[in-house]
Amino acid sequence: MSGSALSIAEHHCRRCGTCCRWEGDVCLTQADVRAISAYLHMTEEDFINTYCRLQRNRQGLSLMDAVDGACCMLREDNTCTIQPVKPQQCRDFPQRWNFPGWEQRCPAARKGGATC
Ligand code: SF4
Ligand code: SF4
Known part of the structure; x- marks a missing residue:
């Protein structure tokens, strides 16, 4: 993965949610599972059973x-x-x-992107 340093330095997320709708996996580390399940007041097992699936490469959650x-x-x-x-x-x-x-798909990376 790579991107231009200039685009990243200028990046100001607009909270548009576009990247949360992209195809693919939202990968979870063990630390993520621990933190999110605690935040949701769920056991890790319940969180996994309710909100998780296997990654497409079946290498993780x-x-x-x-x-x-x-x-x-x-x-x-x-x-x-x-x-x-x-x-x-x-x-x-x-x-x-x-x-x-990625710059073409993330509004904040485009020239003139506003801060949020
Ligand atoms: S501005 Fe970019 S990083 Fe922020 S939510 Fe939209 S697509 Fe995602
Ligand atoms: S957890 Fe989901 S909704 Fe939240 S930032 Fe990540 S992709 Fe977006």
Whole structure:
């Protein structure tokens, strides 16, 4: 994964929720599972059974998809249900990981993107 340093330095998330609707996995580390289940006042087993599925490569857990394909933790107003403990993958985008062309899919990376 890579991206231009300039685009990342200028990145100001608009909380548009677009990246929470992208196809693919919202990967969970063991620390993510621990933190999110505690935040939701659930046992880790209940959290996994209720909100998790296998990653497409079957190498770990992902948050489930909603019916429309968005992350199951995305609310209608584009806020994240688990914002204070959202997975490392979510916290790291786009500064620590991204992919070719991400600037075209993330409104905040485009020229003139507003801060939020
Ligand atoms: S697509 Fe970009 S601007 Fe929109 S929520 Fe994701 S990081 Fe923020
Ligand atoms: S956990 Fe929150 S920030 Fe991460 S993809 Fe789901 S809704 Fe978006």
